[in-house]
Amino acid sequence: MHKHHPDIHDVVIAGGGPVGLFLACELRLLNLSVLVLERSEDPHSPLKRLPFGMRGLSAATLEALYRRGLLDEVVAAQRANDAAGDMATSAHGKEQSRRPAGHFAGIQFYHEDIDSSKWPYRLPSPADTSMAVALETLETVLARRASAMGADIRRGFSVDAFHASDEEVAVHAGGETFRGRWLVGCDGGRSAVRKAGGFDFVGTDPECTGYSVDVEMADPEALPPGRHYTPTGMYTHARPGTIAMVAFDGGAFHRVQPITREHVQAVLRRVSGTQVTLTKLRLATTWTDRACQATAYRQGRVLLAGDAAHIHSPLGGQGLNLGLGDALNLGWKLASTIRGDAPADLLDSYPLERHPVGARVLDWSRAQVALMRPTPSTRALEAIIRDLIATRDGATYFAERVWGVSLRYDLGGSHPLVGRSVPDFERLDGTKVGSLLREGKGLMLDFDAGASLQALASRWRGRVIHVAGDVRDSLGLRAVLVRPDGFVAWASEAVPDDREIAQALSRWFGEPGDAGESA
Known part of the structure; x- marks a missing residue:
């Protein structure tokens, strides 16, 4: 405890x-x-x-x-x-x-x-x-x-x-x-x-230095708005003076020297192919693609x-x-x-x-x-x-x-929903599954309201909440075990097997018994 x-x-x-x-x-x-x-x-x-x-x-x-x-x-x-x-x-x-x-x-x-x-x-x-x-x-x-x-x-x-x-x-x-x-x-x-x-x-070294800057220009019309690919890089301009640009320099200028108006102007001229003049550098930051x-x-x-x-x-x-x-x-x-x-x-x-x-x-x-x-x-x-x-x-x-819709953890299990984010099932009283996860505990969704399933889930009291009752669209499922993070640990379209469910509960929630006093 x-x-x-x-x-x-x-x-x-x-x-x-x-x-x-x-x-x-x-x-x-x-x-x-x-x-x-x-x-x-x-x-x-x-x-x-x-x-x-x-x-x-x-x-x-x-x-x-x-x-x-x-x-x-x-x-x-x-x-x-x-x-x-x-x-x-x-x-x-x-x-x-x-x-x-x-x-x-x-x-x-x-x-x-x-x-x-x-x-x-x-x-x-x-x-x-x-x-x-x-x-x-x-x-x-x-x-x-x-x-x-x-x-x-x-x-x-x-x-x-x-x-x-x-x-x-x-x-x-x-x-x-x-x-x-x-x-x-x-x-x-x-x-x-x-x-x-x-x-x-470990990973890969940078190919470029990226700049995000907020500037004032002598002639804002000289730099066309939108995203532009050039022979020396890429830049995006949102008027009046928000500019993002990428210079393929191997990341040479990231955090190695102060970002001055003169330096940003020189890079912008090189990347954009224009002779734009910056009169003020209000805000600037750099990044690289080091991964x-x-x-x-x-x-x-x-x-x-x-x-x-x-x-x-x-x-x-x-x-x-x-x-x-x-x-x-x-x-x-x-x-x-x-x-x-x-x-x-x-x-x-x-x-x-x-x-x-x-x-x-x-x-x-x-x-x-x-x-x-x-x-x-x-x-x-x-x-x-x-x-x-x-x-x-x-x-x-x-x-x-x-x-992030394609996110799925490899948790084993035969049902294609296992490892995915739980659907936001809606109960007949209008309650949605998402609102039942606020306590950070697991959920046993029992769409058939089986007495044995409730008794089984009760052995993990304090860690798993048993939720019985029909929903508006069960997607053909009879029962679903949901981890505290909202991902499906087990799901079944058939009549649930007590031993199979107990194994799933034990795998994610430990041995049966009331949770400790912290719960």
Whole structure:
């Protein structure tokens, strides 16, 4: 049985960005003591606001926020952001002609070209397929929720080092030492936890330096708006002065010198082929397409999540969604392990499930950079991708990847729903399954209301909630076991077999018996 100790936190999280904050919320759902150490004293930054702070939330992320009761708050906060006025409503679908649904290396695909009938396990839900949000808005909502749930968030503490034993981890930050049973590095691409822990971080070197700048120009008309591929790179101009550009220089100018107006002007002239003159540089940041991943996400009592575990170019906006997916997958598994009611190998399933997802996103990022290279052969390949993405099957494929609809963990099991996000089944009283996951516990969905199934689920009381009753569309299923993260662990269209269900329950929720006092 798990008990708190006043001098030691259950989990210390290095990094108070969206990934660390969401993980803190997940751990607090199961009443663990959580300390978040964030290097930055001020959570606000112009780079987190629009336009540079705009992020696309995938279907998987929106489902996670909805299931934890956060989606409405995020939507409301984004609507209140005057600079983003109508972006938030995209979460609930705003119909208009040729509505952009996403892009691959800047090549748009559109909602009306997507065949959603290819996704038979998606039911109508408040969580739509995509939404644009300012990073600052999302981070503010998550910080507010984590604090309200009792997480201890301390700013101005940069993790310098740690010492791990078989029982705990001593974390050194800001001249102080904090003790935790576990340490999770959510401290970004230059993660101090990853470096101090000696995690192998392997991948591919950069081909380009990307720039996102806000400028004033002597003659804004000299630079045509929109996205343009050139013999020396690519640039996008949104008037009056928001510019993104990519220079294929091997990443030579990323974080090696101050970003000056003169330097940005020189790069813009070279990439655009124009003699544009910049009169003021208001804001600027750089990035590269370096793509690396930790070979292991865990060493003893130290784990990695988010950019600490994997980095890639921001093209396509996959990084935030990937990190939040890590937090959702890790949270309940680490909490169950600490409480002592988890199967022995439950925590091992975190890297087994999430490492392949990260590797796939890194390759997706690399493919986009490859399609932007300033060569005749790349432009020829781009024309072919453009033709493919304009087809119904092509748009559907790219939507699956960009929106995260195709996400499926290899959990075994014979039913094709196993490993996928649970459909948002609607009960006859109007209750939806998504709203039943707010406590962070598993669900046994019993559409036949079988007495034996209820008795079986009751043996895992405190960890699994038995939900009986018919639904408006059961998709032909009799019963479904849902993990706390909303992914299907077991499903059956036949009369359920008690032994088979018991095995599935034991695999994900440990031995039968009431959960410990932390539940």
